[in-house]
Amino acid sequence: MGRNTRKRRTPLAAKVVAGAAALAVGGGGLVWANFHASAHEEGPAHHRTRSAAAQVATIDCPDVGQQLSGVPDRARGEVDGELATMDSQITEAYQRLATTRRAQAGDPRFVQNTILGPLKDRRKAIIDRIQLEIDRAGGRADDNLDQLAGCQGRPAEQPQNGDGQDGGGQDGDQNQDDNGNGAAGPVADDFIDINDVQPNSRASENGLAANGDGGSTGTFTTDCGVNENNLFNSDNLIAAPGVDNGAHHVHDYVGNQDNDAFSSDEDLANADTSCRNQGDRSTYYWPVLRLQDGTEEFDANELGGGAEGNVGRILKPAQAELKFVGNQQGDVVAMPKFLRIITGDAKSFTNGDANANSSWSCTGFEDRQVTDKYPLCPEGSQVVRTSNFQSCWDGQNIDSANHRDHMAFVQEDGGCPNGFQAIPQLQVRLVYDIPTPTVENGQVRNPYAVDSFPEQLHKPITDHNDFINVMDEDLMNEVVDCINSGEDCQ
Template identity: 40%
Template sequence: MARNHSRSPVTGKHRVARRTKIAMGAIGLAIAVGALAVAVTTGRTGEASADPADPSFFIDISKVPAGNNVNAALQKKGAQGSFTVDCGTDADGAHQNPDNFIAQPGIKNGAQHLHDYVGNLTTNADSSLKSLLAGGTTCKNGDKSAYFWPVIRIDRADDAQQQQRNQKAQQEQQGKTGDVQQDKSAQDAQDAQDQRDTQGQGGGRSGRSAQRQDGRNQDQNGQRQDRRRGQGNQNDNQNNGRQELGGIQGANKEVGDNDGTIIEPESATLKFIGGGAQNVVAMPLGLKILYGDAKQSTNGPANARPSWTCTGFEDRLTDLYPICPAGSKVERIHAFPNCWDGKNTDSANHRTHIVFANRQGQCPKGFKNVPQLQVTLVYDVPQDVQQKGEYKVDAFAQEKHNPRSDHDDFANVMSKQIMGRLVDCINSGKACAE
């Protein structure tokens, strides 16, 4: 009996220590659940919450200096002709994907943001000149060129949905905390049984504890092996090229960090002009041209271009989202590079083979003036959405919907006949439309 009395206080201390550990574990799990609740209510899990653009990205168009549109100034120089191609607006969203066969060739969902396409009907990650030549087109004159740009979304904050998600997270937290308490009660009951076993059977408690510990060790070893097998399978998928970047999800075609309701342009004008040159030469078949920089936060500002304005304010451009007055609509103007090196249809960085003319419309030595493509997109963004900063352009995650990341892509697949008419219209001063 003396031996049992001498061990009882020690056993009590162990029980206190174990209960303390269990209690601390319960608190830790509750904190983790709380963190999960925060993640559910603020992050993009399943049904994404609003992820608006930063308020500093917006500006009243009246505060943008007039006369800073270099494109408009160049249009007054050189050949005054133009050639407009009617390829529609992709109003029904029939041709959209997060691919870019110019910048990320062969990588499905490589752009990680959604593009609107007009022109060639087959444009995707695997497009080539051969496949584009074989494709159909939305252009009325048969132009099979590929024209594509990132979509714009409206991302309204929905208080009702946010409150519902908060309530659900709280319920889940309460339920999991209750489970922890039940587990703790069960553990206390087991400890009591262990103590009785120890008092009645000597080393029984140590044997049972060892068995449970062995079981836990086996479970942990099994989990580690499963994780290693999972990592191995993931690596196999990557090595075999089976793994793809995340694609389109949900009715709103969300992709990457881009959520919200897509708003299609009410007009998309594809216009070729002289770009300040006295005369232009034909573009080569397959010429690829980029406008702007989708990764300007990584690459720096050199290739980013001010693209935003409002209808009626085309004498100015800004690199911020414009807030337009009543009766005016949000507008994007993308004026592409127009000085071709005369040899290559593409280059390693997709830029050095074709660059911008200077402010006099002149190309660098050895380069030739080709027709300048100017894409003008007009959107009917509600006034309250503009004022609340609730619209944004699709972008790579690191851009955080920065309007400076706006960009546009073009690949020339015009027939010689169409290109011939285009060049003639510009050089002869005619305003042609097909």
């Protein structure tokens, strides 16, 4: 399915957020929240009975997009646009949550009545439109989607300002419960000393290399630089084509140089590339890392950047290693041109870890991998982000309604599920020079964090990676031949 739209869609809710966020910006940072939040907030029930000022850290909404299947091709563009509007509604609701702490302290029903209730109504209207668009295009919409309209407040693990005394938000001054970084996260509990991570403890096959001693053992490495051309935007061509700021966070791009929400397949095929091999016009992109040191970046007051809580100095990787490997059970077949793959989940903090995949480590300690913490690396060691993509393809589709069903991970035996074919597995390893944050007395200073949707609170588990194959036929055949013959090529 080609993507040929150039119609710019900016969801109405995003425009509302822009105006509201502009009111909250001051002193070089956005006062997004005045509370702590942890990556383990499903804990004891008493966390849910705190005072109104302390109990709700963020908004947890069912991910409608991941529940979609069977959306006809001619309805995909409209459905993707509706889902992008839904994301903007959550962002707007989160901004409202983060700037009304005093009102929440005075009214235990404020969040439900003023934020969550109206959000449910708006989400229900979009779900109705999605169902109508699917039906009009000849598909059959799931009648149970309405059950996904309601959202919940996620509790914070720690109270703010001495167990519930509000001191900031819309009517007050910023306190220090955001660690003084002007953003809702990360917090001290999001970090771990790499020495405290057990070696070989990450057992999920999703994070492991697809190839091994048998099968197709070759490799192909493509060198596309580290975004020396400063190509950044907060679009997402895969998940929100044709929608401005569809990601609500900023991406690094290497490879294809015409990658934004409005790029058609033809645009991608004719674009320049940063890859050394000019036959590789593929697009490789991931959310930027930022050092929250008070730096005002080019996007400090823009949507996707500081206006949505993504603040601080953007850190480019010192190394970006892009490698394709094989399959344990046998040969791989060529990827189709314009195949789209998303690995990891930008909403894993609220969605759960079913699709979480990227992992974090330190150079010299890469037998220790962690998904839900940022590593604190010793002197002389660098931070490492790793993503090993799904490597089983359904043999038919370059995309799917939820952008996942056309791809699968290898099974425990290294083979693909029935009906799927093994393709070269993309492995992305990003290495960063980052000063180690200081964690003392439950506070973290000068933390680094991945850009995220505002309500995801910059949790490390939300890291993800995206790929569109735009290799020419000759190069893709070379990749396959190298891998199947056991050679290491570049």
